[in-house]
Amino acid sequence: MSKAVRTCATILAAGGIAALGAPAGCTGTIGDQVHEPEGPGSSPANGAGGSLGTSGQSLDPGTVAIHRLNLAEYDNTMRDLLGLPAADAHPSATFNFPPDDRGTDFDNIANVLTISPLHVSCYNTAVTTLVPAAMSNPAQRSLLTSCDLAAGGATCAKSSLASFLPRAWRRPVSDSEIADLMAFVTLATTQGDSVEVGFDLAVEAALLSANFIYRPEFDPVPGSMTPHPLSDYELASRLSYFLWSSMPDDTLFAAAKAGNLHEPGTLSSQVTRMLADPKAQALIDNFAGQWLLIRNIDTVTPDAKLFPQFTSDLRAAMKTEAQMLFQQVAFGGLPADQLITAEFAYLSDPLAQFYGLPPVGSTQPQRVDLTTNKQRRGLLSQGLFLTVNAHANITSPVLRGKFVLTELLCQSIPSPPKNVNTTLTPDPTGMHTLRQILEGHATNPACSGCHNLMDPIGYGLENYNPIGAYRTMDGLLPVDATGTLDGQNFNGELDLSRIVGSDPRFPPCLANKLYTYALGRMPDLTDANSLDTPTLSSLSDGFKKSGLQFAQLIASITSSPPFLTRRGVQ
C-alpha cells in the first residue's frame, strides 16, 4: 500500500501537458507512504483536457469555491460510508441541521454554502452519536474495521484507519495523516481506555474534519489563473456528487487509482454505470426536486376547508407521478420534451380517481395511457405542478406562467415593482372569473410589461383548480383557457404543452439547469473569456442531435472542459 507520487503533481500548461514538481496543492510529503481509497496502485499523470481558444489562449473553465457537503450530500455520504440503517439514514434531519441556502435554483451552489457554529455543533453531535452506534452494529462495524481491535491493538487500528480514511476523505492519504489520527488511540490507552475507544475517537475526528465536511479541490498554484485538469480523485467526487449526491464507490475509486478516469472511454463507461446505479435516483430528489419544485409538495398547504380531498395520500401520489415521469426522462430514454408532452402518466388509484379516470386497480402507480385523454398531458397537467404553483385558495396563472418562462424556457422575469397590490381576492359572488380579475394586470402599465408575458400562459391552465382538479367553471362562469405564448395562440393545456415541448428554448434551458447543478456554480454568461457560453451551446447542440436524450446531456456535461478542469483565484 505504498506509492510515492501524488496524483495532483501535474498541471496542464497552455498547449500541452507539463509535469511540474510537487505542487502546493498536494497532501502529505514526498516519500511518504500514500494510502489510496482502493488498495495499492500507482498514480497517474492526469491528462484531462483543458480547452484552448482559437488564439491558442486558454479560455476560462471557471472556478468553484470549496464545496461544503450540503444536507443531501452529507446524509448520503454518511449512509454510504457508515452503512447507516434506514432509520438513521438522514442525519441532517435527525440532528436538526440548519437548512441549506440556495443561490438561485439549487442548494449545491458552493459559494453560498456556509458553515456556522450551529453547523459544527450539529456535525459533532451527529458523529459522536453515529460512530459509536456503527461500532456496535456488526454490519456497520465491518465498514470501519475488519480486524479484531481488542486482539490486534494499535496495529489493527492503524490498518483499519488506512483503509477507512481514504474513503472518508475521498483521496489518498499519507502515513503522517494516519499517524495524526492514531494519536487518539494513544490518548485513549493512556487514559486507561481500550484501543477500541481510541479508534472510535479517531473515526469521529476524521468525520468532523474539514477534509470530510468539504470537498476540497486543489490548484497546483492557488493564485494562478491557468486552467489545469482535476486529479482523478477530484474528478471521481465531481462525478459522484453530481450523479449520486454522494461519495464515490469502490469501482469509481479504483478507476481514479488506476489513473485513467479522465480518459474519454473510461469516463464515459463510468458515467453509464453510475446512471444505472440506484443511487442515481438522487438526481430525481435533488436536481428535479428543485428544478421542478417537486420538494415543495411536501410542505405546500392548500386551504384545508376548500380542499378536503387534498389528503396525504393524494400529496404522495402527486409526488410519485412527477418523480416517475422525470425518471423516465432521466433513466428510461424518454426524450426530454416528453416531460412536457407525455401521453401517459403514472397513476395510483387515488390520483386516477382525482383526475376523473378509471381506477388503475392498485394503490401503487401504474402507467396509464392518455392518448385519447383530452385533459392531461405531461408536467403542466400534473397535480404537483399545478398545486405548488397555486395559492392556498385560488389558482395562480401568474406563478404557473412564470414557471414555464423561467424554469422551462430560462427567460428572466423581474419581480413586481414596489407599491402595487399583488393580492387577488376571489369574487365571492362568482360573477367574475379569476382571469377577468387578473386581466387588470394587462391594462395597468406598471404591471403589463411582465404580466402580459406570464399570465396568458397561465390562463391556458385555468382548467385546473388550486390542487390540480379539472374544472370547466370558475365560480359561475365557464373557464376561458385560451392563451398566448410569445405570440402563439393556444387553447388549453394540450395545446400549451405541445408549444412548450417544441419550444427551441427548452433544450438549452434544461442544459443550463443541469450544467449549473453539475458544477455547483452559476454559469458566467457575461465574460467573453469564459468557457461557459461555448460549452452550453455545444451541450445543447449535442442534446438536440441525440433526440433530447438526458443521458447524452449528462455525458456531454461530464466530458466538458469546465467539468474536468479548474483554475485558481488571483
Added chain:
Amino acid sequence: MSTDLRNGPLSRRLFLGGAGAVLGLPFLESLAPRTARAQAAARATRVIYWWMPNGFWMDSFRPTTTGTGYTMPPLFTPAMDALRADFSIVTGLDNSIASPDGLGDHASGTAGFITAAKAQKNGPLQLGVSADQVAAQKVGQLTRVPSLSLGIDGGAAAGGCDSGYSCAYCRCLSWSDAMTPLPKITDPLEAFNTLFMGYDPGASQAEIAKRQLYAKSILDYVNKDAQSLQLKLGKSDQVKMDQYLSGVRALELEIMKAGAAGAGMSASCPGMPPPSLSSLGGGNTGDTEPNEIYLKHVQLMLDLMVLAIECDATRIITFQQGNSVCNQTYDNLGIPGGHHDISHHGGNPTNIAQIVQINTWELQQLAYLLTKMKGIADGVDGSNLLTNSTVFVSSDVSDGNRHNHNDMPVILGGHGGGALHPGQHVRYGPVVPAPSWTTLPPSSGVPMANLLLTTIATLGVTGVAVGNSTGTLSEV
C-alpha cells in the same frame, strides 16, 4: 472499553448533544444557589431582537404626538396599555442602507435588519456583522451560550427566496462576519437542548473530565487539520474555511463551559418541560406552517426566550418570526390568504383592515413577552427581567406595500438595565399627520444603526460600530 461508548449513542449525546430528555429540574436547581445567581445577575442586562415580517400599518403604529404624553396608537391598545411605562415607540429612523439592488426589499431589509448593511445580490454572500454578534463577540463569553438565534420557519426546499437574493439573507438575522450567516434554530426542543445541554447527572467528576478531554482533543485535531488544509487553498477558499474554524472554536468554548458548569458556571432555573411541537405534527420545514402550529410555535419560542435569559444561559437573543416574504396564514383571525400577499395593500381597505388585525395580534404577542419578563424578579434590588433587558422590535420594511426602509417602525421594550428611558414616543424627523401612507415621509437622516448601537450599549458594549452607525441615541 469505557461504558459511555459501549452503551451506544445516548451517553455521548448527553454530554454534548442535549440533556433535554433527561434533565431533571431538581438537578438544575442544585447547580447554584438561587441567591448567588440573583446577585450575579443583578448586573446583567440582556438584549432581544425580534423581527416581525412585512412591515406595519404605519398610520396605526406611529403616534401623532411625541414625548411621554403621547397618545397610544390603535395597534398598541389595549394589549400594551399596562406596559406603557416599560416601552417606547421609536419612529423616523432610516435604514435605507438596506435597500436592494433592483427588487428584493424583503430580502435586503431582513438582511439589513440588525446589520444596517447592504446585502450583495449576486455572487458570494456579503453583508455585515449584526448587532447581536457585535455584542456577542464582546460579552458572549459571560454566558454558556454566547448568543441564541431563534425562528419559526426553516424555509422551502426549492424555489427562489426573493428576487434573486440568496435565501441566507431571508432566513438569517445574525451574521458573525460579512460572509457568515448564523442559521436560526426553529425546533423548540433543539433550542432547549442548546441552552441546557451538557450535563450528565450520572457521570462522576473523573468521567466528565475524561469526556471533556476527548472532545477537546478531537476539536484540537480538526482545528490543526483544517489549518493545514487552509494553507493549500486559494485566498477566497481560505476565507471561506475561516467559517469552519470559527465554528470549531465556538464548540470548544461550549465544551469547556459545559465542563465548568458543574462547578457553578450555570445558574439555577425554574421549571419548563422540554418543549415539543410533535403533538401538533412537528416543527416546520417549509416556508410557512399551518396556523394552529404557528400559534403554538411562537408561544413556545417566547417562553424559551424568557427561560434562557432568566437562567442566564444567554444574554443575547434574536427571534425571526417567519422568513422574508412571509406568507403566514391567520385562520385564528378569520383572515383568508397569506400575510405577505395581504401586505401589498395598494390602498385597498380590506387589506388594510387585515394588516391591522395581524399587527394587533403581533403586538399582543409582544405584550405577552414583556409582561412575562416583567413578572420575573431579577436581582436583589427589586428589578425584574424587563427592567434589565432591551427588547428591540422592528421589521424588514416600514410599509409592506411601499417597501420603504426609512421611517422604520420600532418598539423598544424594557429599561436596558436603567440605560433607556421607556414610556415615550421618540420621533426622528418631522411628525407625520395620519393618514400618511400615500406620502413617503422624508428621511430623518438618522440611521437605524445608531439605535442598534444604543441597544448593545445597554449590555456595556461600547467602542464598537454597527453597520453605518455614527453614535448612540441619548433620547431613547
